[in-house]
Amino acid sequence: MKSIKSLILASVFGLAATVAASAGTLDDVKARGQLICGSNPGLTGFGTPDDQGNWTGFDVDFCRAVAAAVLGDAKKVKFVPLSAKERFTALQSGTIDVLSRNSTWTMSRDSTLGLSFAGVTYYDGQGFLVPTKLGVKSAKELGGATVCVQTGTTTELNLADYFKANKMEYKVVAFEKNEEVLKAYQEGRCDVYSTDQSGLYAEVLKFTTPTDHMVLPEIISKEPLGPVVRQGDAQWFNIVKWTYYALLNAEELGVTTANVDEMKTSANPEIQRLLSIKSKNEDGTEADNDFGKGLGLGPDWAYNAIKQVGNYGEIFDRNLSQLKIARGKNALWRDGGLQYAPPIR
């Protein structure tokens, strides 16, 4: 009888309580003391765990920078490996706080998927990898070929467009997991492996004889890759966006992991604003330069990210120089690249 009474009571109270509204992502992350970051299950140079479970890579380091800016500690990140097919659902459902997993910014992902791309951390384009013995020198010669790709990507869409636009026939074999795509390509199930060119360079290094394969010169698409957050949380969107811009501005201003402590005494107003250093007036009074406040973060937000992870150029070199990928389009704007950050002021 008691149990029946409590059952009724519980259901009545349950009805009254309905569903508690969730707080903003920033509060969730702070309360948890950990950032949950969606990452590639294994793409050399961008996001891959070693046998001890330590993650390395360009996209992974970006998450560490966000963790350093938000929580003051770059180590407070949990990485969730996601396949191309799972990644957006994981973000939409709130399983992860930020998705940093070589994802292409497209209009439909912005509009109908309910996601927001916080910037383009890496400008990429889709390319083709073929065995040298195939004797193909250009993508235009691929009519009739069988192409292996990963399902649920912009890659499979671009592929259909490219062959249609060039009036060539082709066969596609699409797998859910990248390892299966690679295995099928290596076993000769298809003539061509296609993905973002950075991915091609990264994967070919894992082959037993990388020299037996070549990347074709054509780039058939624009693939602006960047971190993604859920729509509807402007504060969190700003935090991720401005962490990226802070890393870029740091490179531009020459602030590195090694010299960021010295830079705290810099008289350069741009560096002072980046690192939240108080500027001194001639009469000795001080003025605040704290831009972290506007994001809901502490004054050391950018300092922590640069000190613990490095500036954009450092992150790029640390992770991608091993793949022999040049800065190219990802050089700073003043060096002829596309990486351009709005000013902190």
Add this chain to the structure above:
Amino acid sequence: MTAQSPGELRQPPSREAGPFAWFYSPRVRGWLTQLAVFLLLAWGLYAIIFNTQANLKKLNQNFGFDFLTQAAGFDLSTSLIAYSSNATNARALVVGLLNTILIAVLGIIFATVIGFIVGIMRLSRNKVVAGAATLYVEVVRNIPLLLQIFIWYALVLKPLPGVKGAINLFDMIFISNRGVTMPHPLFEEGAWLAPVFLFGALVATWFFRRWARKKQEQTGKSTPVWLTSIPIILLSPVLGLALAGWPLTFDYPSLAGFNFKGGMTIVPEMLALLLALSIYTATYIAETVRAGILAVSHGQSEAAAALGLSRGKALRLVVIPQAMRVIIPPLASQYLNLTKNSSLAIAVGYPDFMYLGGTVNNQTGKAIEVVFILMVVYLGLSLLTAAFMNWFNSRMKLVER
């Protein structure tokens, strides 16, 4: 507490009277419990719908099926109907559903044939035959299916040559690591006569069978029904085509550049999946068949032997018909398992319904809608299979008079 008379043992006296007496009436109790369960259920449903709506709104998304009419944009390795990247998402899902049905139907046929043979083999008096069947069942059914799919995929792909060194059968069928490529039949004006003739042959067979049974019941003489009707059924469409003046041509495959042009191809992904599903499910069917046969009392076989029936005939005419009644219900669950297990197709990139649900979800971001469609369709497929098996079961069960 007052003293209790023996008749009141079940109800303590304090509950008999007082303002709360109604609370202890079984009727009221029953109603209250049902009300509580109903309220809980309603609250759960309300919470799910409210929560989903609120979350979708936060993401600036709405619930709707408009995406079904948008262009899919991706190509597929194999399809039973015309499909290109210009087709709609709805058509892409239909391609997946047809591929699922194809693999399920073929898988069920192969698994049943293998399963019956192995199940009977396990009961063989020949130690080698029985041992081989036992080994097969014990090994295959104890290895996870996903692993077997991968193994079969590797076994299908690895030994096969590339396109240029394809195994050539009479310049018509080519076997390579791109699949089995064979001539594609093209039907022209007048080809409708073939299915009409086939249908006619099937109807004729049915009447023939009825007549043969009647004759046997009256005269005791048996007529070889299947021996005469199978050739007729097989030949009837050919006869139809011949009468229509052969409105049938074949598109022969030929090597052109990287691949075969023309013809039709069974992709290796499908072969691997079909092999894995049928060989795995066959082990369970074999066990079901064995159990069914063992369930028929030994006296039945002895009686058949006493009548002078051979062991094979006794099995076919006496034991199996009775065993079927035990076999069919678990057989139905195995068919359902096979249909649902076919969703592992995605592991080897065979575009089944699950695969396309995932791809469409990923390209459009309509997770809730796609999962809803997936659930409804798989449920529908399973219910259809179950309904068919129930019908079959009621036909086969012991007719009691």
